[in-house]
Amino acid sequence: MNQALIAEDLKNPLSPNTVFGYLTQALKLRQHRDIGGCTIISCDNIPSNGTTIKNSLFKYLEKAEPELLDWVDQHITFPNTMVDRITPVTRIEDLSYLKNDLQTEDQWPVVCEPFSQWIIEDNFATQRPQWDKVGVQFTQDISPYENMKLRLLNAGHSILGIVGTLLGYHTVDEAACDNDLMTFVEHFMQEEVSPTLDKTKKTDINNYKQNIIARFQNSHIKDSLTRICKESSAKIPLFILPTIQDQLKSNKHIRLGAFIIAAWCKYNDGMDENGNNYEISDELSDILIRTAALSHQSPIRFLEIEPVFKDLINEKIFVDEYLKAIEALRKQTVKKCLRNINSSH
CATH class of the missing domain: 3.40.50.720 (NAD(P)-binding Rossmann-like Domain)
Structure with missing residues (x-):
């Protein structure tokens, strides 16, 4: 305000x-x-x-x-x-479609999913x-529904945005049609997110997860990965870290969550696997880019971004998994890393 x-x-x-x-x-x-x-x-x-x-x-x-x-x-x-x-940013193509195909002139139509x-x-x-x-x-209580949306839909979007950009994709539907990436997202939702949604009915969770896959793969919703990744430093603490923190409290798996954070570190190098550069649009972009660069020599440096990670660097179980993930991502292609993780499930 x-x-x-x-x-x-x-x-x-x-x-x-x-x-x-x-x-x-x-x-x-x-x-x-x-x-x-x-x-x-x-x-x-x-x-x-x-x-x-x-x-x-x-x-x-x-x-x-x-x-x-x-x-x-x-x-x-x-x-x-x-x-x-899901309501992506209005594109010039949307204006043209309405004008040419539907004979309707609208300076700012809102495109949305069913x-x-x-x-x-x-x-x-x-x-x-x-x-x-x-x-x-x-x-009576909206929190279970909020958590389900934040940790499944919004987290899924962030994963597709970060990892999809590294793979060279530009829109959510493109990234969601990558079988290796989508399999990883499904494993994350099933094994690490779902156990944290203990106040939500299992039927609601399962139905929501099934709907999410179809929603992400909707080819008519050309939601750009650039938009999804914008201000990730504000989104990661809301969408991804609560799952990691809850899993740590329960002494459960955080391997996939750690990989996501490692992939975000690599994302802040600003270059995809095809050698194409992209812009890091974030309020903390200077810190993210600098710390990601430093992480090539000292991988743990990225976890020292206190405004994002707080005291997560003190969680040895998480740090160990993160270091394994970032080492793999620095030595191998993202695609191979995804396949290695998926093959272990």
């Missing part, structure tokens, strides 16, 4: 510029008119989005309208939601809307 706009809203509350400024005035008006409470639903694609907007709004209210805090706390609910649908899922915590201030009649799922 733009701090300057927040400051402006605090000075001129009746001319808001931010969502918090608008919400504050709207809720204040509801209180004044004795309309009662309401439910504020966040539709963005971040974990615990309802909790996040609630905490942010309360911080704003503490400065803007502290006397409104108790009323909001008692009358307004902020259910967490999870939306799941699959869609919207899950909302059953935490409404008033009567719950009957959205379940059109496919919305209501649940």
